Amino acid sequence: MNNYIFYFSGTGNSLSIAKQICARTQNTELISITNQIESGYEIEDADTIGFVLPVYLFGAPLIAEEFIKKLKIKRHKYLYVLFVHGGAPYSAVNNFKSKLNDAGLKVDAGFEIVSPDNYIAGNNPPNIEEARDILSKSKEELNKVIEEMKNRENSFPKISLRKNLFGTLMRPSFKGIASKAAQKFITTNDCNACGTCVKLCPRGIISINENNRPEWIGSNCEMCFSCINLCPKKAIEIGKKTEGRNRYKNPEVTITELTVRKNEP
């Protein structure tokens, strides 16, 4: 393989986009950042390196920022970042680009693709019909982006100074918000202790306790919202604010594909 895509995905939008790029470009390997976060990754010689990531508060998931410090690439010809977002990516490309620069990697292009918004803590995620409409727009945008990637274009999103400044000023608060997120999850009596949330969590911070209920421990929640959106019984809430809201999973990706702890009970 001489093309690599590193991805992270909570509810499948980024994984779906990464899979589609993989299927339409030759010799491309898809690499889960979650699976490599402990070991890091080394590449001798690559044509194209891509990062396909969801936008979290105008930047990249924290796990991706951590991962690039453990990524060693000797030679590459073209490096892009592709952010999958819910309608307001703002400074995401610029923020992650500067993190990659700090890690010694030059970014040749930045892309953005709109997708259903899974930020259930703040908004009601789209229902199936609404999601379908947004995903058909994503596919149109993806066709354009793949063309630009194939032509190795050095394109970056056009962003107003105001939005860039807003995103840049807001972004530093994300770490603090994420560090408190795990404490806010609760489960309802609909939970049947199936363990799906445990297997999905990219940081391994959920376990089933002696009362047969999931327990969130620790401060390194990614806020991927995989646990709350994908629970088969819709038994996870963030206090009262998520009650009655839709749950979202990208229809082109299965829970098994998003499962990171496949061997856990």
Ligand SMILES: Cc1cc2nc3c(=O)[nH]c(=O)nc-3n(C[C@H](O)[C@H](O)[C@H](O)COP(=O)(O)O)c2cc1C
């Ligand atoms: C914690 C969090 C923060 C988010 N922040 C933004 C944001 O700043 N701008 C935006 O457009 N979308 C934002 N979103 C929406 C996601 O970027 C979007 O739904 C994405 O497609 C999710 O990808 P995934 O399915 O691969 O996890 C946020 C989602 C989450 C969970």
Ligand code: SF4
């Ligand atoms: S995925 Fe839902 S039902 Fe299964 S253990 Fe977690 S909270 Fe309970």
Ligand code: SF4
């Ligand atoms: S606790 Fe939930 S939101 Fe936090 S990292 Fe784990 S799966 Fe994602």
